[in-house]
Amino acid sequence: MAISKARRMSIFVRDGLVCRYCRRVCTLMTDPAHQPPETATLDHLDPDGGDEDWNLATACKACNSRKHARTVEQFQDYLVERFDWEDTRL
Template sequence: MGRKVLILNQDYSALSICSVPKAFLLVYLNKAELVAESDLYKLHTVRDEFPMPTVIRLHRYINLPYKGVMLTRQNIFKRDGHRCQYCGTHEDLTLDHVQPKSRGGKTNWDNLATACKRCNSRKGDYTPEEANMKLRQRPFKPSFLMFLRDFSGTVDASWMPFLVSKRERIYD
C-alpha cells in the first residue's frame, strides 16, 4: 500500500505527508479527523470496513517555526525532474554548481542544478555562458506548498484545495 495521505494542521494548513496506516492510526486514536477519503478504496479488517483517508486534520495545532524544503541532493533532483538541466538525460545524474565554488558560488537552491556527469565534466570550472551551455531552467528555491504539490509524486485531487497558496487563490 504505497498511497500517501496529506496531514493538515488544526488551522487546515498543509503540514506533511504520511502513509495510509499512520493516518488511519491517528484517526483511530482520535488525534486527527478525517477530512477526505478515497472513493475507490476502503480499508478492511476481518469484520469491519473503514474509509481510506486521503486528507486528515490534526486536533492539536503543531507549531513549526521553519516550514521550508530541506536542501538535499534528492530534493534538487525532484525539483529538476530527475533530468540534466543542460542536455535533458536521466542517466548518471550529479549536482552542478552553476556559479563554480572556486569562483565564490554557494551551495544553495539558487546555485545548484541537476547535471549528468558528461555535462558537468564538460562545463568544468566555467559558468554556463562561458562553457556555451544553456540551462533548461534557472535554479530556484521551491516553497513548501509548491514542493508538496509539484514534487512529492502523485497528488490526490482531494489535496489540491489545501496545496494552493493564499496568493494563488486571490488570482483565480
C-alpha cells in the first residue's frame, strides 16, 4: 500500500529531514523532473519489515539508491567495504 503524503511528512519531521545513513540535511522535492542527491526519500530500514513507522526512515536520494534492498547492517558493511568508512556506525 502507498504511504500517504501526510505520513511521509510526519516521518521527515520526526527525523528532522536528516538522512539516516550519511547525516546529510535533506531537501523536499519541489520539481519531480529534477531531484538532486540530497532530496529526501523514505527508506525501509528492513526491506521485509513492512510500512510500520519504526521501519521507515528519512534517507537522501543518494544513500537510498545505494542501499537498494539491503538491511541497515548489510548497507553498513557495503559502505565499509566500498568506501572504507570504518568509523561509520548507523
